Amino acid sequence: MKILLVNPDIPLTFWSFKKALKFISRKAVVPPLGLLTVAAILPKEWEIKLVDMTTSKLHDSDIKWADYVFITAMFIQRKSADQVIEHCHKLGKIVVAGGPLFNGIPEQYEQVDHLVLREAEITLPLFVKDIQNGYARKVYNTHERADLSQTPIPLWNFIKMKKYAMMPIQYSRGCPFNCDFCDVTTLFGHKIRTKSTEQVLQELDSIYSHGWREEVFFVDDNFIGNKKLLKTELLPAIIKWMKTKRYPFAFNTQASINLADDEELMDLMVQAGFDCVFVGIESPSEDSLSECNKIQNKGRDLVECVKKIQRTGMQVQAGFILGFDSDKESVFDNLIHFIQKSGVVTAMVGLLNAPRGTQLYRRLMTENRLSKDSTGDNTDFSMNFIPKMGKEELLNGYRKVVNTIYSPKNYYNRILTFLKELKPGENNKSRYRYCDIKAFIKSIWHLGIIDRGRLSYWKLFFWSLIKKPEHFHLAITLAICGFHFRSIFDSYGRA
Numbered sequence: 001m002k003i004l005l006v007n008p009d010i011p012l013t014f015w016s017f018k019k020a021l022k023f024i025s026r027k028a029v030v031p032p033l034g035l036l037t038v039a040a041i042l043p044k045e046w047e048i049k050l051v052d053m054t055t056s057k058l059h060d061s062d063i064k065w066a067d068y069v070f071i072t073a074m075f076i077q078r079k080s081a082d083q084v085i086e087h088c089h090k091l092g093k094i095v096v097a098g099g100p101l102f103n104g105i106p107e108q109y110e111q112v113d114h115l116v117l118r119e120a121e122i123t124l125p126l127f128v129k130d131i132q133n134g135y136a137r138k139v140y141n142t143h144e145r146a147d148l149s150q151t152p153i154p155l156w157n158f159i160k161m162k163k164y165a166m167m168p169i170q171y172s173r174g175c176p177f178n179c180d181f182c183d184v185t186t187l188f189g190h191k192i193r194t195k196s197t198e199q200v201l202q203e204l205d206s207i208y209s210h211g212w213r214e215e216v217f218f219v220d221d222n223f224i225g226n227k228k229l230l231k232t233e234l235l236p237a238i239i240k241w242m243k244t245k246r247y248p249f250a251f252n253t254q255a256s257i258n259l260a261d262d263e264e265l266m267d268l269m270v271q272a273g274f275d276c277v278f279v280g281i282e283s284p285s286e287d288s289l290s291e292c293n294k295i296q297n298k299g300r301d302l303v304e305c306v307k308k309i310q311r312t313g314m315q316v317q318a319g320f321i322l323g324f325d326s327d328k329e330s331v332f333d334n335l336i337h338f339i340q341k342s343g344v345v346t347a348m349v350g351l352l353n354a355p356r357g358t359q360l361y362r363r364l365m366t367e368n369r370l371s372k373d374s375t376g377d378n379t380d381f382s383m384n385f386i387p388k389m390g391k392e393e394l395l396n397g398y399r400k401v402v403n404t405i406y407s408p409k410n411y412y413n414r415i416l417t418f419l420k421e422l423k424p425g426e427n428n429k430s431r432y433r434y435c436d437i438k439a440f441i442k443s444i445w446h447l448g449i450i451d452r453g454r455l456s457y458w459k460l461f462f463w464s465l466i467k468k469p470e471h472f473h474l475a476i477t478l479a480i481c482g483f484h485f486r487s488i489f490d491s492y493g494r495a
Contacts, residue, residue, distance in 0.1 A: 001046040001131070004066035005039060005158075007032035008073050008080035009053040012488065014348055014379045017165070019484035023439040023446075026165045027055035030217060033168040034072050034099060034120070036154035041124050050158040053080060063091050068131075072099030075355075075376025085112060096127070103187065104356045105373060106139070115139045118187075119173075121146035145188070148173065148195045153203050156210045166215040166252075167207050171200055171234065175222040177256060178359075179280070180293045181321070184221045186357035192225035197237045204241060208248055214433075218253035223277075227265055235268040242273050252276035256296050260305035266312040277309065278317040284338040287326035292360070306342040310421040315474075318344045321378070322398050323352035325388045332397040336404050343417035345478050346485075349401055350378030351394070354385055379488065402489045408453020411482045412460045415475060424470045436473070443476055447483060 010016050010028070017029050032052055039048050049065065051058045063069060069088045073081035078101055088095050089111070097109060098116040106115055114136055116123050123140040130136040151170075161167065172195070173188040195203075207216065224230060242249070251274040259266060259277065269277075281302055282294055289298050306316045320335060339347045353374040354361040364370050369386045379402075387394050404410055447457045457479055464475035 001043070002065060002067045003042060003046055003048050004062055004069045005032075005035045005048065005050040006058060006069060006071045006084055007035055007050075007052040007054065008071065008077040008084055010077055011079070011377075012491070013076060013377050014350075014485065014488055017481065017484055019487045020480045021165060023442045023480045024165065024435040025438065026435075027163040028052070029165050030168045030219075031055075031159045031161075031164050032072065033154060033170065033219060035070070036156065036158060037151065038070065038072075038120055038124060039155040039158055040152035041120060041128075043128065048158065052159065053084075055160075055163040058084065058087075060091065063088055063093055066093060068094050068096055070096045070098075072097070073101040074099065075101050075104065075374060077101065078376065085109075098123075100187070101376075104183070113138075115141075117141045118144075119146040121148075121151055145191070145193060146173075148193050149199065151195060151199070153199075153206050156206060161210060161212050166217045167212050168217050168219045169200070169203050169207070170219050171195055171223065172220045172225055174225060175256075176225055177222070177296055178293055179282075180291075180359035180363070181352060181354060183355040183358050186355075188221070192222075194226060194229060194234075197233045200234060201237060201241055204238070204249070208245060213248045214250070216249045216251050218251060221254060222256050223253040224255045224259050224262075224265065227262060231265055231268060235265075235272045238272040239268070247273060249273055250275050252278075254278040254280075257281065257300065257302065257305050258296050260308045263312075266309060266314070270313040274314055276315040276317060278319070279306070279309075281306075281318045281344075282321045283324065283327075283331070284334050285324070285326060285328075285331055288321075288324040288331070291324050291326045292321075303338065303342045306344060307421050310343065310418060311423050313423040315346075315418065315422065316342075316344055317346040318342075318348070320347060320349045321352050322349065322401065323383060323387050323389070323394055327389055327394075329393070329397070332401050335401055339405050340410060340414055340417070343414055343421055345411070345414050345418050346481065347405055347414075348379065349398070349405070351381065351383050351398060352385075352387070353378050353383055406482065406485050406489055408451070408456045408482070408486070411485070412453065412456035412479070415460055415478050415482075416463065418478075419464060419468050419471050419475060422471060422474075432473070439480060440476055443480055447479055451483065453482075453486075 012018050035050055051062055071081060071084055081101060085095050094113045096114045096116055097112045098120060102109055102115055103117050116127050118141060122142050122144050127136060127140050172192050174190060174192045175184045176190055255277050257279050283289055286298060309316050354364050355374055364385045371386060372384050374384045375382050381395060448454050460475055460479060464472045
């Protein structure tokens with residue numbers, strides 16, 4: 001059997017980092033971990049090819065070679081996925097689809113030959129068995145949760161690592177919280193399921209053995225969902241592994257704000273090599289946090305929580321949402337103040353959307369306020385429901401926020417605020433590579449000479465070089481990321 005695995009293209013978005021990746025001559029942020037895992041689940045005797053359209057073109061010859069085309073996609077990839085499916089059918093090929101997009105709206109993909117839904121560890125073997133027996137059903141679905149101890153190591157040989165900025169790894173699935181706009185628990189449940197420590201070390205060994213010596217992203221939706229296991233098993237083992245391998249990786253991940261409550265956990269993460277964590281803060285408004293059931297964020301000094309994590313040695317990236325029913329006119333200025341004061345450099349501010357299957361979606365459906373499916377990109381000035389605040393007022397306020405926080409002066413000032421708090425990681429020494437030198441030279445030209453924020457760039461340049469030389473590499477990296485963010489919001493028109 002000949003199987004073609006396809007990861008559709010991703011448009012220019014906040015998290016695509018396409019403008020920034022050009023500085024380091026990379027094509028995409030991360031490879032498709034799901035498809036690399038699917039490749040490991042499929043029978044060893046089958047022939048497999050993988051085309052990641054974020055880094056390579058999909059050619060007719062690739063499609064014609066295959067007996068089956070397997071495609072996965074997130075909602076943000078929908079346009080590209082639809083084009084791939086249509087093209088494969090024109091060439092007479094059978095299409096098999098799975099992943100978040102197809103799990104979310106399976107009824108809109110009647111044209112797909114086979115839908116393999118939920119977690120592939122359960123449904124994919126059933127599909128494979130039926131193919132081998134000469135008959136396969138239209139839909140494979142389940143309410144069971146996968147046992148991650150049975151998840152195989154991804155097959156890294158199907159990609160060219162140097163096309164990517166980071167390598168992904170997954171430790172756990174699920175989240176203990178119940179935010180009403182989030183579909184993580186719909187997909188993976190509330191119970192935290194984890195791989196064994198030995199599995200994670202084997203995956204790190206595999207990434208290492210393929211020559212990777214850069215950033216590794218733990219893609220877990222909430223890495224600290226099981227703090228006890230992290231502190232007693234996984235992190236001590238990674239600390240030992242990293243020391244043995246002479247600290248080849250820098251790790252980053254996603255976590256809830258209660259990370260700031262556990263100094264032991266933060267210290268262990270830093271010792272293990274974690275230098276960045278994304279946190280869903282959502283709103284500085286207690287009313288909005290109550291509305292969306294973000295209980296873990298309530299009753300806190302959120303600015304101090306951010307700074308506490310920064311002072312341990314980890315950058316805090318954060319997500320913020322506008323468009324809650326509780327949002328008042330003051331929310332826009334309050335959010336700008338919060339972001340600038342906290343020093344959250346990478347602040348993803350988006351408009352509220354209601355993914356299918358979430359509590360928010362169900363509530364808005366009963367209120368007859370839903371308008372369309374979510375695009376999967378909440379920074380593109382679109383919403384899939386009718387907000388209580390006037391839409392024009394909301395959009396103008398949103399535009400004010402992003403144009404303010406990503407103006408060169410405010411963005412560079414935020415980097416300074418952050419670097420003043422950041423404690424240097426003991427084991428995260430800057431490793432200068434050829435691509436870093438190229439990026440540095442490009443930054444001088446594009447950001448220090450051409451860009452409208454060149455004065456702020458040079459202020460940051462010399463301040464970090466003199467005051468925080470240990471963070472000079474990070475300062476330039478963040479400046480380059482800012483160029484990407486400004487490009488994203490400039491594309492929608494400045495206020």
